[in-house]
Amino acid sequence: MCADHMSTPEIGVLLWDIRRDRLGEFRGVCSGRWYLRPPRGGREWDVDPGDVQPAEPGERLRAENARANSRSRGEVL
Incomplete structure (x- = not known):
């Protein structure tokens, strides 16, 4: 689904x-x-909001793991 069918997402949504x-x-x-x-x-x-779509579940999982790993190493986000 493209963003023109999406409402404005919450902060932090991938x-x-x-x-x-x-x-x-x-x-x-x-x-x-x-x-x-x-x-x-x-x-x-x-x-442009029309150029985005929701991240797939696998993409979200990889990003959340990468974020957790960065925090555990003390890297600034």
């Missing part, structure tokens, strides 16, 4: 940016653009 072929964590909205950042932290990027 989404797939289909234009960049990249997984991102939803961070907010500004001027109609959605902002995502890598699940392990890093620089945010903006995306």
